[in-house]
Amino acid sequence: MLAWLNIGFCKPGGGQLNLALHKQSSQTSTWSSGRAQASSAVDGIRTGEYYSCDSCTHTHAENNPWWMVDLGQHFLINEVVISNRNGINSRRLRNFKIEISEHGSLNGTMVNPILCAERSDPQPGGSTVSYPCTSGAVQGRYLQIRLMYYEILTLCEVQVFGPYYGMNFP
Numbered sequence: 661m662l663a664w665l666n667i668g669f670c671k672p673g674g675g676q677l678n679l680a681l682h683k684q685s686s687q688t689s690t691w692s693s694g695r696a697q698a699s700s701a702v703d704g705i706r707t708g709e710y711y712s713c714d715s716c717t718h719t720h721a722e723n724n725p726w727w728m729v730d731l732g733q734h735f736l737i738n739e740v741v742i743s744n745r746n747g748i749n750s751r752r753l754r755n756f757k758i759e760i761s762e763h764g765s766l767n768g769t770m771v772n773p774i775l776c777a778e779r780s781d782p783q784p785g786g787s788t789v790s791y792p793c794t795s796g797a798v799q800g801r802y803l804q805i806r807l808m809y810y811e812i813l814t815l816c817e818v819q820v821f822g823p824y825y826g827m828n829f830p
């Protein structure tokens with residue numbers, strides 16, 4: 661199911677249980693020390709207002725930049741929802757993969773990853789888009805979003821959902 665909407669306020673959104681909220685996150689690089697931290701994508705604020713809300717990540721321009729979250733334990737995951745920044749730079753979010761692993765990563769490369777979803781076309785600016793895992797629910801603890809080209813990766817929010825919300829699988 662593809663759904664998107666515009667969020668224009670610097671405040672958290674509600675809804676079903678988001679497995680990624682406030683979980684430990686990392687990224688290949690951070691544009692500036694005071695802003696654009698990896699945690700900005702899991703702070704519960706979905707707005708695409710990069711400058712006024714300080715709630716979006718931002719790497720340097722580099723080859724295949726990635727952002728990653730550790731959900732803390734294993735979950736079944738069947739949907740990832742990404743909020744993109746608004747404005748002309750929203751086009752940077754294209755040609756990317758969402759992968760899930762039970763084992764984490766080695767120097768940024770996911771270990772035995774399973775593909776959840778991928779997109780090649782630029783995602784709408786300021787949008788919040790649902791990416792269902794194309795082959796059904798995937799079990800894992802680590803989720804990575806990676807651009808497959810040289811660019812800056814910016815994510816304003818990443819929400820992760822499973823078919824059994826809050827139920828963990830040891």
Ligand SMILES: [Ca+2]
Binds near residue numbers: 700701702716
């Ligand atoms: Ca955010």
